Amino acid sequence: MFKVLTCLATAHDLRLVVVAAFVCFGGCFTAFRLYSRMREAAGVLVRAAWMLLTGLVAGCSVWATHFIAMLSFDTGLPSGFLPGGTLASLLVAVLFMGAAFAAAAVARTPPTRAVAGMLAGLGIAAMHYVGMSGYVTEGRLSRDLSLVAASIAIGAALAAAAMWKAQRAHSAERQVIAGLLLTLSICAVHFGGMAAITVIPDSSIQVPGQMLSSVMMTLAVTLIVGLIMLGGLAAVLIEGAANAQALNRLRRLADAAYEGIVVVRGDRIQDANAAFCAISAAQIDDLVDRPLTEMLDFDGLPVEGRREGRLRPVGGGAEIPVEAFARVLEPGKGEAAEDLTVLAVRDLRERRTAEEKIRYLAEHDGLTGLGNRNAMQKRLSQALEQAAASGEALAVICIDLDHFKEANDLHGHQAGDAVLTATAERLRRTVTAPSFAARLGGDEFVVIQIGAGHQPTAAAELCSTLLETLSTPVLYRDQNLRIGASLGVSLYPHDGDTGGALLAKADMALYRAKDSGRGVYAFFKREMDESIRERRGLARELREAIATDELVLHYQPLARAEDGAVCGFEALVRWRHPVRGLLPPMEFIPIAEESGLILPLGEWVLRQACADAAAWDNPLRIAVNLSPVQLHQPDLPALVHSVLVETGLNPSRLELEITETALFKDFQRALGNLRRLKALGVRIAMDDFGTGFSSLSTLQSFPFDKIKIDKSFVENIHRHDRATAIVRAVLSLGRSLDIPVTAEGVETPEQLEFLRAEACAEVQGYAIGRPAPLAADEEEAPARLTSHR
Template sequence: MYRVLTCLTTEHDWRLVVLAGTICWLASAVAISLFHRARASSGRTRAVWIGLDAAVGGCGIWATHFVAMLAYDPGANAGYSISITSLSLVFAITIVAIGLCIALSSARQSVIALGGAVIGGGVAAMHYTGMAALELPAFIVWSPGIVAASIVFGSLFAAMALLVAVRRDNPVHTVAATGLLTVAIVSHHFTAMGAVTLVPDPTLGSDGLSISPTALSFLTAVAAFALLGLSLLASMIDRRAKSELHQQKVLLDTALDNMSQGLSMFDADGRILLYNDRYAEMMGRTGIDLQGRLLLDVLRQQKALGRWDGDPDQFVASVIAEARAGNSVTRTVSRNGRSIRVVDQPMKGGGWVATFEDITEWQAVQEQISHMARHDALTNLPNRTLFREQLEKALRLVRRSDQLAVLCLDLDHFKDINDSLGHPVGDALLREVARRLGECVTEHDTVARLGGDEFAIVQFCSDCEPSAVAMLASHVVEKVSAPYEIAGHQLVIGVSIGISLAPEDGKNPDELLKKADLALYRAKEDGRGTYRFFETGMDARAQARRLLELDLRAALQRGEFEVYYQPIRDVAKDVVVAFEALVRWNHSLRGMISPVNFIPLAEETGLIVPLGDWVLRQACMDAAGWSQDVGVAVNLSPVQFKNLNLVASVKDALSASGLPAHRLELEITESVLLQNTEATLSVLHELRGFGVKISLDDFGTGYSSLSYLRSFPFDKIKIDRSFVSELATREDSMAIVRAVTGLGKSLGIVTTAEGVETDAQFDLLRQEGCTQAQGYLFSRPRPAADVENMLIQPRQRLIA
C-alpha cells in the first residue's frame, strides 16, 4: 500500500490525475444511466443500449488510463505502440459489453455481480494491455501481489456498482453506483501503477511504430472529446427517454390512482411488478411493502396475521398454472364484508394481470331485482313465478307417504272495501291478511300472493293424515275472517278456498292450480267463507259454464234476448203507474234460461255492459209505443257504472226512442254506491239533471242505506221482498216497513214494495201508506206484447 501511495504522490502530476478522475466519473455516470435504460428495455432496443453503454464505458476506461499515464513521469522519454494501444481500446469496449450482457441476462444478484466482475476484468485487461504499449529504455518489473490486488479492487467495486444500480432507479442509487464504478476504475489503475518498477536498459527503445506522449495527448484529447460527445448524445437520448418514460409513468400512475378497480401485475414467478393503491386497500394489504415481492410471500405473511384463509402455496400454484396455460380466470372473494370480483388475465411471455372490482352494491341490486321479480311488492310474499317454482320443487321431493296440497284463496267482499275506502286501506288490509296467513302455516309450507286479492298456499305434510289439509283450511277461514282494525275502520271480510291434492288430482303445477281454482269457484257458489276440495264433477260444471259463456257472447248477435215487463201499481188508486223491465234469455236449443244462471256470469265477464245497453234501448223503444204515459224501470248493474259511456248510452236510448226522460226510471243497488262514492254521485246527478228518475233498489238490506238517502235525493226507494214476504207473520218486518214508509213520506220519496203475493200483504201496505207495490199478486213478468192487456184489465188476485 505504501508503494502505491508513493507512486501516486511522487510520480504523477496531480492536475492530470484530477482530470483523469473527472473523465472517469463522467463516463461512469453515463454508463450507469445507460445501464438503467438497457435494463428497462428488451429485444433490439436493449442491444442498442448495451452497445452504446459499452462504447461509453470502454472509452471512459481507456481515456482515464491514458490521461493518468500522461500524469505519470517514468524518468525517461517514452512512447506508445499504436497497435497495442488500439488493441487496449478494443479490449475495453468488448469486455465491458460482455459484462453488461451477463448482468442483464437475469434478475438474480449473483449473475449481476458476475457481470460487474467481468467489467472489472475488462478494466484490468485494458490497463495491462495499455501498459504493454509503453515503450521506454527500461524493463518493467511487476509486483504480483499488487497486480492481484488491483484486479480484485476493480472487479469487486464494479460488481458492487451494478448491484447498487439494480436496486432502484433513483438519484441516490445512481450516484452511489457511479461512485463505485469510478472507484473500481481509478483504484485499479493507481494500484496497478504502484506495482510497476522500472529497470533502465539503454538497449531498449522504440520500434518505429510508436506514438509520442505529445501525439498521445492529442489522441487522448480526441478520445476524451469523443467520450464527451458520446456522453452528451447519450445524455440527450437518456433525458428524452426519461422524459417520455416520466410522462408515461405520470399517465400510468394517474390512471392507476383514479381507477375504481384494483389492479396488480405479476411476472411468471408470481412477483408483483405493478399495483395501485386501490388493490392494496381492497385486499387489505395497505402498510405492506408489495413492490417486487412474490405473491406467495405476501399471502404467507397475511395468513400469519390471520388475514387470509386457505393454503397460500396451493392458491398461488393454481393461479400460476392457469396463467401459463393462457386461461382467463374469474372468481369472487370476500374481504372485510365486501364482495370482490377478481379477473386474472394471462400476459404474453408469462405472468398475468389481475383486476379487482367491488361488486357488493351490484350484487345487492341484482339480488333486489331478483327478489322483486319473484316476490309481491305489497306483501313481500312469493309471487306467481316463485310460487310455481316452489310448487315444482315440492312435487319433485314428495314421496308416496307424503301429502301435498294446493290451496287457492280468494277474499270475500274485498273489492267493496277497496272501492269504498280507497286503495291505501285496501293495501293495508292485504298486508294484514298476508301476515295472518303466514301465522297459519309451518316452515315447510309456502304462502304466495298471485295477484289482486288472490292468495295461494302449498302445504307439504310428511307422513300425516289427509285431515291436516282440512284443519289448515278451516284455520285460515277462521283467522282471515276475524275483524281488522285498519286506519280507524273496523273491517270484516271472509275467504273462500279451493283445494287440490297431489298426486290424486294432478302431478304438475298447472293441473293442480286449475283444479284448485275449480274448487274455489264451487266454494263461492256455496255461499263463500268456506273451503271445498276438488271433485271430479267440478270439471264438468266448469266446462258447462264455459259453454254457457260462449253462448252468452253469441246470444246478442242471434237476437235470443227478450224484455219482459212486470207492472208496478199505485196502492191508493190501484192502477198501473210503471213497468219494470226484466231481461229473459230464450236459448235456441236450451229454451228459456233463468236470469239467476246468466246475469252473474254476464257481470263476471263484462258482457252485462252490452246486454244492459240493449235492454235500456229496447225498454225505451217499447215504452214509447205504449198507449198510456206510464213509466218504465230499468235495472243498472254495478259493472255498468264503471263504463264511462253510461250517461251517453242513456241519452242515446232516449233520443232514439223519443221517450220523455221523466218516464225513465233507473234502479240501482247499494253496491253501486260502494264503488266510488264521488264519481257515482256525479253520474247520478248528471242523469237526474236531464229528467231521469233514480230509484234505490233492495232498500234495507245494506248497512248504510240511511247514509245513502242523505248523500243523494232518490226519487224512489224499493222495500226488499224479504221484508214484504213476512209482513203478516213477523212484527219486526212490519216495523221495518212502517219505518221505511214513514221515512219516505217525511222525505217526499216514493216507496215501492217488492214481492207482494197476497191480499193480506197488500192491505197492510195500504194501511202503512206505502206508495206503490209490485209482485205476483198483480202479475208475473210478461212479454212486451202483453203490456196493453196489463194496462187495461184489473189486477188479478193470484196467490203464488
Template sequence: MMTVMSCITNEHNLLLVSVAALICLFGSAITLRLLNRAVSASGGQRFGWQFLAAVAGGGGVWTTHFVAMLAYEPSAPVSFDPVMTLLSLVIAMGGLVASFSISGIRANRMFAPLGGAVVGLSYSAMHYTGMFAFSVMGLIEWQLGYVVASILLPVVCSAVAVALVSRPDLRAQRFWMAVTLFVMGIVGLHFTGMAAYRITPLTSNFPEVSPAAALALGLAIAIVALIVVGAGMASYLIDTDVRAHSQQQLRYMAAHDALTGLPNRISFTDRLIEVLHEARGSGRKFAVIGIDLNRFKEINDTLGHSAGDEALRIVSRRMAQSLDSDEFVARLGGDEFAAVKTCVTKKEVSAFADRLAEIFGRPIRVGNIEVTVGASMGAAIWPDDAEAPDELVNNADLAMYHAKHTFLDVPCFYDSGIGASVRKRRQLGEALRHALEQDELAIHYQVQKSLSTGEVQGYEALLRWTHPQLGPIPPSEFIPIAEENGLVRSLGVWVLRRACMDAVTWDKPCRVAVNVSAVQFMDANLPRLVHEVLIETGLPPQRLELELTETALIKDKGRSLHIIGQIKALGVGLALDDFGSGYSSLETLRSFPFDKIKLDRAFVDGIESDRQSKAIVRAVLALGKSLDIPVLAEGIETDEQMSVLRLEGCDEGQGYLLGRPSPIGDLAQNRQPAQSDTPRHQRVA
C-alpha cells in the first residue's frame, strides 16, 4: 500500500491525477446509470442501452488511464505507440459491450456478477495494452504481486458494482455504493499496476518533457472523454424526461375520462376516500350526488353518436368550470356522473345540485341543432345516510333512480322509503330477466272484430307476467322495468316468436297483431328476425301484423322507411298504433305505407257524449276511407260506443265489450276469461 501511495505522490502530476479522478467518477456514474436503464428494457432497446453504457464506460476509463499516464513522470524518456493506444480503446469498449451483454442475459444472481467480473478483466486488458503502448528508453521490470493485485481489484469491485445496479428498483444508496466500488476498481487497477512498473534509465541525458504540454494533452483527452460520456448522459437524461412525461400522461389517462377529460371512476373512488378521512378529522359532512342524463339516448338515436359525444363534452366542460374548491365531479361511464361536495348543512348540497341542474338545463348546440339533456340527480349525505363509502354511493344511486322514475325536476335526497322502492324495482328487474330466460311469461290475446259483421278478424298479442310470490304484475309496471334493464328487445323477440307459434295452431286463419317497441324497431336486423320467425313457425306472412307507434318512426325517417320497406316486402302487414295521441300527424300517413290505423282509446272513451271526440273520430274515419286504409277503434267498452262507431262507418273494433284478453287455451275452447283476470287494456310497449 505504501508503495502505491508513494507512486502516486512522488511519480505523478497531482493536477492531472485530479482530472483523471473526476473523469473516472463522472464516467462511472453515467455508465452504471445507463446499465441500470438496460435492466428494465428488452430486445433491441436493451442492447442500445448496453452499447451506450459500454461507449461511456470504455471512453471514460480509457481517458482516465491515459490522463493518469500523462500524469506519470518516469525517470526516462517516454513516447506512445498510436496503434497500441487505439487498440486499448477498442479493447475497453468492446470488452464492456460483451461484459454488459453477459450481465443482462438473465435477471438472476449469477450473470450480473459474472458480467461485472468480465468488466474488470476488460479494464485490465485495456490498462496493460496501454502500458505496452508506453515506450520508455530504459529497462522495465514488473512486480508480479502488484500485477495480480491490480487485476483482482477491478474484477471483484466491478462484479459487486454490476450486481448492485442490475435490479430495476435501484435506490440512491445502492447506486452510489456501486459507483464507489467501480471507481475503486479503476483507480486500484491503474495505480497498483503503475506501482508494479519499474524503470531503469539507459541514459542520464534526455530531453525534459514540458509539463505544460503534458497538461494540455491531458486536458484535450479529458475534453474528448467528457464529450463521449456527456453524450451518454444526455441520452439518459432525454430518456428520463421522456419517461417522466409518458408516466405523467399515463397517470393522467388512468385517472381521467378520455372523452370528457373529467376524472374517472378510479379518481372518484380515491377522492371519496380522501374526503372521508378529512371529514372524520374535521367533523364536517360530505354528500355524494349521483347524476344520470335524461335525454342522452334520444340525442344518440336521433343525431348520432358523434352528437352524443359532443353533448357529453360540452356538459362536462360546463360542470368543470363551475366547481368550487370543495366540489368534485367525475364521469363514471356512459351518461352517468357522480359529484362529491363537502358540507355542513343539507342546504349547501341542494344549492350545489341546483347549480348542476341549471347546467344540464342549458341548451347545447350540436351542429345546427340546439338540444337539452336534463338530468336526474340523487344525493346521500355522510354520515346521516351511510357510514361506508360504497353504501353511500349506492344510496345516492337509489335516490337518483327514484328521481328518474318519478320524473322529478329537482335533486332527490335519499331516505329509507326510497331505498326500499328502488330495491324492489331492481329485484323485479332480476325476476323479469329470470322469467324471460326460463320461459315463465305468457301471452293473452284480445280479439279484433269487424263492426259491421261481427266476424273475428284477428287477435292482438298482449304480454303478461305472473310473479311467483307477488302474483300478476301489470304491464304498466313491468314494461318500464324492462326498459331500465335493457330487456325490451328480448321481450319483443319472445312475444313475436310465441305469437306466431300460437297463431299457427288456430283453426281459423286469423291474423295476429304484435306490438313492436321503438327500441326494437330501430334495430336494422328486425326484418331478418321477422323473416326467420315466419320460416321457423310456418306462419304465412299475411297473417302477421306489426303495430308501430309514431314515436318509433320519427327518430330517423329515412331509416324507418328502409326498415318498413323490407318488412312490407315480406308480405307482413303494418298498423299505425295509438293514432291521435303523441306525435301523430297526417305527414306520417302520407309518408309510410300503413295497412291499418288504430284509433287511440282516448277518443273512444267520450265518443257517446263528447262532441269534440266524435268530431275527431269522424275526421279520422273519413281520412282512412280517402286513403283506403281501414280504421280500428280501440277501447270499446259500451254498447253506446259501439253504436256510434258503427254509425260513423268504423271498420273494426277492439275492447272489453268485444272480448277481454284471453290465454291461448281459452281461445281454443272459444270462451272468455273471467272479468277479474286482467285490468283495463294494457300492452307491451
C-alpha cells in the first residue's frame, strides 16, 4: 500500500490523476444509470440497445481512466503510445464491460452475480495490461508480480461488489455507491499495476514521435469520453421523461382503483398504488424492493388465482384480512420475460364486519340482542347431545309476559320495546352460562337450563327467581309499567328427548300456568298433553262443523223493562256435536280464537242470524256479538254490508255487540270500523259494560246506541250494596248521555222490579226468556221464543 501511494505521489501528475478520477466516476455512474434503465426496458431489441450503450460507456470510462492516468505517469524518460495497443485496450474494455453488465442482467443467483463481477474485474485488468503493451519508454519495464496479483484481486473484488450492488441499483443513491465501488476497482488495478513497475533505462529503445502533447491528448480523450457519457445520460433522461409521463398516467389510473395493486418481481415489490400504500401504512419508497412475504401471510404467493390471507402493515399494528387476485405478466411479442406478477389486494375488513353483522343478526334478535329461535334450536340440540353423553338433566322454560299487550296498546310500541329490552337484560343477569336465554318472538322467551344439578329442584329455584325478577315494574317515561310473567317447564329426559318435544311440552305447561291465573310457573304433566291433543282434535272437528252445518243458532229475547214487551233477540251459537251433544259457546269459542277459526265462525253466525231475522214477520231487532278479531278486520264493514244486501235485512234491525276489551288491541282501527258500520245504519252496543279498563273514555270516543250492564253486577242486586250502587250509577249515566241501557242476566222478579223502578230501558235474562232454536214447523218463531216467560 505504501509503495502504491509513493508511486502515485512521485511518479504521477496529480492534476491529471484528479481528471482521470472524475472521468472514471462519471463514466461508472452513467453506466449504472444505463444499466438500471436496461433492466426496466421491455423488448429484446430495446434491451440489447441499452446493453450496447451501457458497455460502450463503461468500457470507454475504464479505458479513459487508464489512458489519462498513463499520461500523468512520468518516468523522467521519453515515452509515448503505440496506436495498436492503445486501440486494442479500448476494444477489450468495451467488450469485457459489456459482457459483465450482460451477465449481471441475467443473473438470478449469487454465483451468477459473482461471475458478472469477476468479468468486470478481469476486463479492467485485461484492458490495463493490453494498454500497457502500447506504452513505450526509453527503458525496460520490470514488474513485481505479487503486487500485480494483489491489485488484480482487489480490483476484481471491488468490481464484484459493484455489480452486486447494481442488482438493486434502482435509486440514484445506490447507483452512486456502485459507481464509487467500480471507480475504486479501476484505480486499484491501474495504480497497483503502475506501482509494481520498475523502469530500467535503455537508450537503445526508440520512442515514436507523438502527434499531440500530453495535455492535448488528455483534453481530447476527456472530451470524447465526456460526449459519450453525456449521450448516454441524455438517452436516460429522455426515455426516463417519456416513461415518467406514461408511468404517471398508469399510476393515476392505478391510484383510482379501490383495491391495492402491487407489482412483484420474484418476491420483491417493484411498484404499488396508493390504495396498497394506505393498507400497508407505508410510503412507496418504503415498499419498493421489500420482500412481499414479509407483509403478506400467504402459503406462497398466489399465482393466477384468488387467495385469502393477512397483511402486516409496515408501521406495525393489527394484521388486516385481505384477499389477493394474482396474474403473471406474460411478455409481449419481441419482449423478454420479466418474471413479473401483479396482485390486486382487497381489504376485507369492511366485508368481514358486514359478514359478522349478518351472522349476528341471523342468530340474534334484533331488538333485545338475545339469541333468536334458530340459534336457540341449534344450541338446544348441542346441549341435548352433551346431556345424553353425560347423563345430566336439562330444563326448558318457556316464558310469556303477562299484560304485555295491554301495556303495548295503551302506551304504544315504544313502551312495548322498552319492556322487551328490560326483560332481556334481566334474563341475561339471571341466567348464567352454560345456561342461556333466547327470544322466540313477540313477548315469548325461553330459557335453557344446563348443568344446574338436581332436577326439578334447580328448575323450580330458577323459575322462582325469574318470576321475582320479571315482576319488577319497568320504568318508561316516568311511568312504572307492571309486567309479570308466566312460566312453563319441561325436563329432559323425563318429558322428551328432542328439542321440539321439550319446547312443545314446556309450551303446554305455560298454557296451564296462564290458565291458572298468571304470575306462576307450572311443570309439564302427562294430562296436559292429553288436554292439548283434545283441544287440537276439537279444532279440527270445529273446522268441519262450520263447513257441514253442525252449528245452530239459539235466540234469547230482549224486552222493554216497563211492560215486558219483546223488542229483539240476541243470536247465540251452539255446536251440535255428533258425539258430545250440544256444546255451549264457552267450550269451543276459545278454541276457535286459538286456531284462527273465529273469523269463519263469526261470519257464519252473522249471515245466519240476518237471514233468520229477515224471514220474521215481526220486524224485531237481532243482536249479534262480534269477536275482537272480527272487529279489527279491515273488511268487516264490507262483509256486513254484503250480508245485509244478500239477506235483505234492514240495517236498523241489526245490532252488533262489542266488548270494551276488544277495542284496545288497535283502538284507532276499531273506531274506524265502528264509524263505517254506523254509516251503514247498523246499531252498535257496548257489551259487558263496567268490566273493561276505560269505560268512560270509550263512551266519549264513540256514540254507542246501547249500553249493556254485565250480568255480574245485575245478579248481585240486593245482595251487595256496591253492586246495587254500580247498577244505579250506570243507569243514571245512560240517562245523562241519552244512551239506552240494557241489563243482562235478569233472573228474579225482584231484579226486574228494581230495574223498572230505576227506569232501565231493556232487560235480558232467564226471567224474560231462555235461548232457544228456531222450530222448522213454526212460522212465528219469535212468538214461540217469548213463551218461555
